Amino acid sequence: MAEPQASAIRTRGLNLWYGDFQALFDVDLDVAPKQVTSLIGPSGCGKSTLLRSINRINERIDSVRMEGEIRVLGHDVLAPEIEKAQLRKRVGMVFQRPNPLPLSIRDNVLFGWRIDHGGRPDKDEGEALLEESLRRVLLWDRVKDRLGQRATGLSLEEQQKLCIARLLPVQPQVLLMDEPCSALDPAATSAVEELIWELREQYTILLVTHNMAQARRASDDCVFMLMGKLVEKGPTGELFLTPQRQETADYIEGRYG
Amino acid sequence: MNAEFDRLDRAWYIDRIAKGLIFLCGISAIIFILSIFVFIFAQAFGFITEDLDVGEFLTDPTWRPTSESNPVYGTLALIAGTASVTGLAMLISVPISLGAAIYISEFATGRTKEVLKVVIEMLAAIPSVVWGFIGLTIMNPLIIQIFDVPMGLNVLNAGIILGLMAAPIMTTIAEDALKAVPDSYREAAEAMGATRWQIIRRVVLPSARNGLTAAVLLGVGRGFGETMAVLMASGHSVNLPTSPFDSVRALTATIAAELGETAHGSPHFGALFTIGVMLLLITFAINLTADLIIRGGWKQRGHN
Structure with a gap:
């Protein structure tokens, strides 16, 4: 059952194990709707694990076990009746x-x-969806003459934008992004960042990033994680200027990580 | 100037010799295949140039090589025998093999997967005479009983046996093809909400198309070349089959059964070798096609 909810994504007491290894400890996360929230922290801090819990794609690994609560748009997504698809x-x-x-x-x-939908859209509808989605990610003008070509032939930047575009026809409300720019060069990174910034008007975006400058540039809120725990969260500007916790301060000043 | 720097020591000579020997082993396959071609062609040469009537050879259903007055060397019935048995075998083994490969690659995990792979390899190692024996002693009475026919050694029997024989190798190759599909494709589709079957149907099978086609072709090649099991299970009578319950004779089985009985150098002997040439060319073409398809797939992936 959906309950009215201020947060688009909310976790409470989320613990996660890979076999015997505990990767998340009592994570309470709140992600505000229609904003970009960045998840930062050093390698292995559990930020990707947390992200991949929210759509339960981490269950591709058999040994994963989760406890606690994850609510997306008010729905309890760990409930047994939830269809992952x-x-x-x-x-x-x-x-x-x-x-x-x-x-x-x-x-x-x-x-x-x-x-x-279990089938192809009819031609006009399909073309409209196609154009709308590709326009939304600023790719339409670049690929409109080669829509029949294999997508794997595009540049990495174009591929990543396409990977965003293909989510849009089914009208998701939340977009999870796992270091979406880490394979891209600086020009492509800034193009994709701009796109993410623009998409936030319509979608709730949770962005894992390794790149603190990117978190600073491209997010409204920021969450800092360390060793599987959520250490601090706040508006991005405040978190970077006046971190409340010593670990956060040390990390953003580059003392470790 | 400095003698030490151009010294050829023991290690240098051993290296050269090892290199030479390994090179010989490496190209031995080429030597063997060329020798086999030359040998078979040489044996068939006399018949091809003197007695062969290509039209009769390919289109006459009468195979009567031992007739004193009027020998006829028509292989149409034999070709039909091989084709019908192989065709039925493929109808049986392609779905089973693809299903098994999909199960092993996409569903089975851990021990189940390992055990299945080993068992399938063991199945592939069963000698064909054992399969033929099963055809004779188990399938034969079973077919007689179930279908109420006088004889159980026929296209159906040989097709089932050959299908079961070809399935393990096809499964193994098809599984390799599925395994080669990058997991990121499955993950991408799964993250978009695709079900297991949608992932298989829309992503995995199309990506593995080349490898799967090659698996089927190699199975067909196996069918064409198989001798002993088909000889034992097919009834071995020259016949243009009109139903699965007709006995047939395969090209390979004809060679195996008759070669020992013919006089060396006789037209009959040459005719059998000509059949050999034909089989060699067919299987060579099938394998080459399969190989080109697999390589084509690699090239395509390389581009992307």
């Missing part, structure tokens, strides 16, 4: 390495729609 259609994910499917650009964008 349906959850993932509402909660889109962008990965570290662009991972377009080995299909045409067109089929990539319409993939989500097709698996959601």
Whole structure:
């Protein structure tokens, strides 16, 4: 059941184990709707694990076990009656390495729609969805003449934008991004960052990043994690200027990590 | 100037010799295949140039090489025998193999997966005469009983046996093809809300298409070349089959059964070798096609 909720994503007492190894400890996370929230922290701090819990894609690993509560738009997503496939259609994910499917650009964008509706959209509807999604990620003008070509032939920046575009036809409300720029060069990074910044008007975005400058540039709120625990969260500007905790201060000053 | 720097020591000579020997082993496959081609062609040469009537050879269903007055060397019935048995075998083994490969690659985990792979490799190692024996002693009475036919050594029997024989190797190759599909594709599709079957149907199978086609082709090649099991299970009578319950004779089985009985250098002997040439060319073409398809797939992936 959906309950009215201020946070788009909310976790309470979230613990996660890979086999015997505990990767998350009592994480209480709140992600405000229609903002970019960045998750920062050194390698192995659990930020990707936390991100991948929210659409439960981490359950691809058999040894994963979770306890606690995750609510997305008010829905208890760890509840037994939750269909993971349906959850993932509402909660889109962008990965570290662009991972377009080995299909045409067109089929990539319409993939989500097709698996959601169980068939192809009719021609006009499909073309409209295609154009709208690709325009939204500022890719339309660059690829409109080669929609039938394989998406894997695009540049990395274009591939990553395509990976965002293909989430849009099924109208997700939340986008999870796992270091979406780490495989990109600086120019492409800034292009994708701009896109993320623009998408926040419509989507709740949770962005894992290794790059503190990126968190600073491209997020409204920022969450700092360390050793599987959520250490501090706050508006990005405040967190970077006046961190409340010593670990946070040390990390953003580059004393470790 | 400094003698030490150009010294050829023991290690240098050993290195040269090892290199030479390894090179010989490496190219031995080429030597063998060329020798086999030359040998088979040489044996068939006399028949091909003197007695062969290509039209009769390929289109006459009468195989009567031992007739004193009027020998006929028509292989149509034998070709039909091989084709019908192989065709039925593929109808049986392609779905089973693909299903098994999908199960092993996409569903099975841990021990189940390991055990299955080992068992399938063991199945592939069963000698074909054992399969033929199963055809003779188990399938034969079973077919007679179930279908109420007078004889159980026929296309159906040989097709089932050959299908079961070809399935393990096809499964192994098909599983390799599925395994080669990058996991990031599955993850991407899963994160978009695709179900297991949608991932397989829309992402994994299309990506593995080349490898799967090659697996099927190699299975077909296996079918064409198989001799002993088909000889034992097919009934071995020259016949243009009109139903699965007709006995047939395969090209390979004909060579195996008759070669020992013919006089060296006789037209019959040459005719059998000509069949050998034909089989060699067919399997060579099938394997080459499979190989090109696999390589084509690699090249395509390399571009991206």
